[in-house]
Amino acid sequence: MTHLRPIPVLQPGEAMAARLAREPRAFRLAELVAMSSERRARTAIERGEVVRLLPDAYVSSLHADSFVARADAALLWAGANAALSGAAALFVWGLIDAPPSQIDLVVPHTDRPRGPEWVRVRRVTWNLTAGRVGSLTLVSRDLAIVLGFGTLPRDSRGRVVYRAIATRATTPDRLAATLARVPRCRSRRELLARIEAAARGAESHLEEHGARRVFNTREFGQLVRQHRVRVRGELFRIDMYDAATMTAVELDGAAYHSTPYQRQRDVRRDAILASMGILTVRLTYADITERPQWCRSVVRDVLAVRRTTDSAPQRSAIGGMRR
Structure with a gap:
């Protein structure tokens, strides 16, 4: 995983501090000296224009708190075989x-770097493959999820898995295969449950929660998860669908249903489905997570009413039902 690190060239009359301010990355002392001179490099350090984050890893004071600069410093300090891992890699991959x-790092088990509290190093015995994003070396998306999942806050763990799958950064099968080859990782059972939920069709934490915690009783067993219908040439995905009554149940997370545009999109969608006799019942994130019994009661009552009317295709179109 060794990569050449180009040394910036100072322009005539350009100060080292000014040049490093344009480089949110880390440098070895020898690189600073080669860029200018030993005297100018040490003067910049003494003045605080350049600060040492780790042994022989210096950055511009302007970027001393920058994630990119600190991640680069950690990689430079840990050696050529190190790679960003866990939440650090998840951030670089755009999954958080x-x-x-x-900063989480993985290194071969033969390496033994020891850093400050803001750098966490994991030594691994299994084969370590890494890639590059910009100037940073990091593990694959799948491995970043497996190693970082258990370090994330509980309310954000599911989003990482579903975002990676929704953006086609990975698949449930690939995640499961990566998890199988990593002997130790935090929250292994929880991650496996999320992977299995995604394999069954869940595309968000809210959908998974609804399927596992709210509509998981026998009376809702007929609901088809992730059902797809095509109306007027458009394809629509329905979170849960009751075919007998032509009822769609949508679980609306704030991330995809809160803006005026998203609400307008939902109204249009509900109207198109209603033109085919499909009634849409929408439940919010707060409904699902804070009052599941109310959600069950509403859906139960709607299905009961729909069953007592004429056959579904002959029903008049009904707009989306909201609280």
Whole structure:
């Protein structure tokens, strides 16, 4: 995993501090000296214009708190065989939105780097393959999920799995295969449950929660998960569908249903489905997570009413039902 690190070239009259300010990355002392001179490099360090984050890993003081600079410093310090892992790799891959305060690394078991608290090193005996994103070396998306899943807050773990699958960064089968070859990882059972839920068709934590915790009783066993219908040439995915009554149950997470555009899209969708006699019942994130019994009662009552009317294809179109 060794990669050449080009050394920036100073322009005539350009100060080292000004040049490094344009480089959110780490440098060895020898690189700073080669860029200018030993005297100018040490002067920049003494003035605090360049700071040492780790042994022989220096960054511009402007970028000392930057995730990219700190991640690059950790990789430079740990050696050519190191790779970003866990939440650090998940952030670089775009699978979590906020950079972690701790940098996770994996290294071969023969390497023994020891760093400060903000760097966590895992030594592994299994084959380690890594790729590159920009200037950073990191493990694959699948391995980042397996190693980082248990370190994330509980309310964000599912989103990582479903986002990776929804964006086609991985598949449930690939994730399961990667998990099988890693002997130790945190929250293994929970991750496996999420992978299995995704393999069954769940595309969000809310859908998984609804299927496992809310509509998991026998009376809702007839609901088809992730049903797809085509109306007027458009394909629609329904979270849960009762074929006998032509009723769609949608579990609306805030991330995809809260903006004016998204609400307008949902209204249009409900109208198109209603033109075929399909009634849409929408339940919000708060409904599903805070009052599951109410959700069961609403869906139960709607299905009961729909069963007592005429056959589904002959029903008049009904708009989406909301609280």
